[in-house]
Amino acid sequence: MTPRLAVAMFKHETNTFSPVPTRWEDFGALEGEAAHRAYRHSGYAMAGLLEGAEAMGAAVTIPLAARALPSAPVARDAFERLSEILCAATRECDAMLLDLHGAMVAEHHEDGEGELLARLRHVRPGLPIGAALDSHGNVTDCFVENCTVMPGYRTYPHTDMVETGRMAARLLRDVLEMRLEPVTVRHAVPMLPDMVRGQTDREPMSRLIAAAAAEEAAGLPCVTVFTGFPLADTADTSLCVLATAHRDRAAAEAAARRVGDLAWSMREEFTQKLEPLDEAVARAAAMAEGPVILSDQSDNCHSGGAMDDVTVIAAALEAGMTGILAGPVRDPAAVARCCEAGIGTEVTLEVGAWAETPFPRAPLRVTGTVQTLRMGRFTVEGPVFTGMPVDLGRCAVVRNERLTLLLSEGRVEALDPLQYRLFGLEPSRFQAIVLKSKTNHRPAFASLARAEVACHAPGVAGLDLHALPWRRVRRPIFPLDRSNA
Ligand SMILES: [Zn+2]
Numbered sequence: 001m002t003p004r005l006a007v008a009m010f011k012h013e014t015n016t017f018s019p020v021p022t023r024w025e026d027f028g029a030l031e032g033e034a035a036h037r038a039y040r041h042s043g044y045a046m047a048g049l050l051e052g053a054e055a056m057g058a059a060v061t062i063p064l065a066a067r068a069l070p071s072a073p074v075a076r077d078a079f080e081r082l083s084e085i086l087c088a089a090t091r092e093c094d095a096m097l098l099d100l101h102g103a104m105v106a107e108h109h110e111d112g113e114g115e116l117l118a119r120l121r122h123v124r125p126g127l128p129i130g131a132a133l134d135s136h137g138n139v140t141d142c143f144v145e146n147c148t149v150m151p152g153y154r155t156y157p158h159t160d161m162v163e164t165g166r167m168a169a170r171l172l173r174d175v176l177e178m179r180l181e182p183v184t185v186r187h188a189v190p191m192l193p194d195m196v197r198g199q200t201d202r203e204p205m206s207r208l209i210a211a212a213a214a215e216e217a218a219g220l221p222c223v224t225v226f227t228g229f230p231l232a233d234t235a236d237t238s239l240c241v242l243a244t245a246h247r248d249r250a251a252a253e254a255a256a257r258r259v260g261d262l263a264w265s266m267r268e269e270f271t272q273k274l275e276p277l278d279e280a281v282a283r284a285a286a287m288a289e290g291p292v293i294l295s296d297q298s299d300n301c302h303s304g305g306a307m308d309d310v311t312v313i314a315a316a317l318e319a320g321m322t323g324i325l326a327g328p329v330r331d332p333a334a335v336a337r338c339c340e341a342g343i344g345t346e347v348t349l350e351v352g353a354w355a356e357t358p359f360p361r362a363p364l365r366v367t368g369t370v371q372t373l374r375m376g377r378f379t380v381e382g383p384v385f386t387g388m389p390v391d392l393g394r395c396a397v398v399r400n401e402r403l404t405l406l407l408s409e410g411r412v413e414a415l416d417p418l419q420y421r422l423f424g425l426e427p428s429r430f431q432a433i434v435l436k437s438k439t440n441h442r443p444a445f446a447s448l449a450r451a452e453v454a455c456h457a458p459g460v461a462g463l464d465l466h467a468l469p470w471r472r473v474r475r476p477i478f479p480l481d482r483s484n485a
Helices: 032-039 045-055 074-089 112-123 141-145 163-176 205-217 249-265 277-285 311-318 332-343 442-448
Strands: 004-011 059-061 064-066 097-101 129-132 182-189 222-226 241-244 293-294 324-330 346-351 363-380 387-397 403-406 432-436 450-455
Touching: 004 074, 032 064, 045 059, 045 097, 045 129, 045 163, 045 324, 059 112, 074 097, 074 112, 097 112, 097 163, 112 129, 112 141, 129 163, 141 182, 163 311, 163 346, 182 249, 205 222, 205 249, 222 249, 222 311, 241 249, 249 277, 277 311, 277 450, 311 324, 311 363, 311 432, 332 346, 332 363, 332 387, 332 403, 363 403
Parallel strands: 004 059, 004 064, 004 097, 097 129, 293 432, 293 450, 324 403, 324 432
Antiparallel strands: 182 241, 222 241, 346 363, 363 387, 387 403
């Protein structure tokens, strides 16, 4: 009999410190044919899930495809509405494939995905569920108990999202065809790895990824290292290893423990000493040949930043830099001012620092000419998040003799130089490019620049975990409690 498979996406990486709200309308929820059109050939795990489901010869439905950029906990009504759609879908299917993040927090449920999966299993006890996850997931015991198979990405920046979707579909197929009786063990390690140190193409993370791969090569169907998302203040925020074995719990436990112990032994390597902002900018300013990328590490939207911070731009100006291309900085009021003024008009704006965060900040006063006004719509060409539609809303380029500043109404991670070229700005012609991203820009931007300097300003998306107001995370945890963790 043809199996009925519901394939769905409900994705959010929640930064519990973020000032950016997460409402129903931020999820851009699609279903059916529209969802298929948007995601079947995208760079998301959803594409791999759909491909795998179709290859099984299943009768596929898409009850929901919803994702929002990282931001504050999901609003209660949005979480309830989206969960209800999936709960209803369980009644019409024999199994489910889900594209989830793993670090979703709702206003009323700290463990968003665990709660969602428990509800699905409450409606349909024992329903086979395969989930493709982001390796920044803070995966909980509740999640593992209520899911059948759950591979996570093996790369960061994430270039294997589709492949992870295929893997989830393949594992679920093996379950449905009774070749696999999965037993998954979660081994949590009380550490919060630095996100940048978690890049998988280099040490120390490459070694940890290799250790997990070795466990799979030795016969386990799935072993994933979840470095976790450290900008979420929840009880279960930490690195964890999930190991899945065929029937054999002891084998899964041993593998998860081996990889987890290796992570713990490497914990110091998963920290980094952050260069003070003034020193970093001075280093960039001293570079004779450009462009140099100043990557603002503390306000990128893929970590939950509001993208309204101007500290790094101000520091670059202060250091005497010229030929600066900066942005997008999200400031709807400043964009509106530029639209009112019109192209060719000189404006003086107070830009940025309008969202409420735990950090004292100041806007930047900019005087310049409005050079361009247009809608910021484009599709990411990759290689990270390929096919992702971007809507920056109305955008304005304001220019003076030292700074070319792109202002927007919406948020986008620096994934693609198109974010500048769309406005007639060629980033390779500038001396300095100030963009908001930790690592995601590297695949597309590295070849444009001669050098990169990581810039750390205080911010809710930053790497200085000691600066954040922690209340919920289970203590002790490394490196917050360095001496006794
Ligand atoms: Zn991630």
